[in-house]
Amino acid sequence: MDCTIETPRLLLRPWKASDLPLFAAINADERVMEHFPRTLSQEESDAFAERIVAEFKAFGWGLYAVELKSTAHFIGYCGFHNFNFEAEFSPGVEIGWRLGHAHWHHGYATEAALTCLEYARGKQLFDRIYSFTSTLNRRSERVMEKIGMERQGTFKHPLLPESHPLQKHVLYRIDL
Numbered sequence: 015m016d017c018t019i020e021t022p023r024l025l026l027r028p029w030k031a032s033d034l035p036l037f038a039a040i041n042a043d044e045r046v047m048e049h050f051p052r053t054l055s056q057e058e059s060d061a062f063a064e065r066i067v068a069e070f071k072a073f074g075w076g077l078y079a080v081e082l083k084s085t086a087h088f089i090g091y092c093g094f095h096n097f098n099f100e101a102e103f104s105p106g107v108e109i110g111w112r113l114g115h116a117h118w119h120h121g122y123a124t125e126a127a128l129t130c131l132e133y134a135r136g137k138q139l140f141d142r143i144y145s146f147t148s149t150l151n152r153r154s155e156r157v158m159e160k161i162g163m164e165r166q167g168t169f170k171h172p173l174l175p176e177s178h179p180l181q182k183h184v185l186y187r188i189d190l
Contacts, residue, residue: 019078021129024122026078026092029067033079033088034060040090040114049151049180069095075139077110080126082117089117092126094134094143100172103185108144111157118153127161135190142189146171148180158186 019026040046041054041062054062069076077093090113098105109130111123134140145163147154148171159165163186174181 019129019133020083021125023083024126024129025081025083026126026129027081028070029063029079030088034063036088036114037063037090040112043115045115046112049148049154051174051178051180066091075134078126078130080111080113080122089114089122092123093130094139097144101169103144103166103169103187106142106144107140108146109161110145111154123154123157124160127157131161131188131190138190140190142187145186146183149182149184150180155184155186161188163188 018028035056038054038056038059041059042056044053047053066077073096075094077091077095079088080090080092081088090111092111092113093109095108095110096105097108109127111127113123131143134143143163145154145158146169147158149168166185166187168182168184170176170181171183
């Protein structure tokens, strides 16, 4: 992916090798990963970043690296991801975000996600986009609401065991 998407405060851009240690720190932070099954090691984080870059190469879009314009500092990701697990609404494309804890409560996730949706509309990339998270993750659910997504209900995430406290997920959708 060669393009960079700008918001008033952010650059959504291709990934750089220098992002990897910062990304690993985000993925190792228990506060950030509270609503995921576990934190990620450096190796797991790097492998995740490799999958993100591969998705960009395959589709021309994906989870963009998010950088603060004021400091040129990498703060996380926002963008699109193909999902294909056993669910009534699958396969599909989800919009998602993950920002370092120091960058929460500044409206960055909402700003980046709104811009991603505008970009997808303008490029006619998708007809429909989903977003989902554990029902315990009200912060991400609020972002879904702020960007105009509509709640579709809940589902049990099939990749988590029946007894897992994060298995019950909320599902949102927006038609473009």
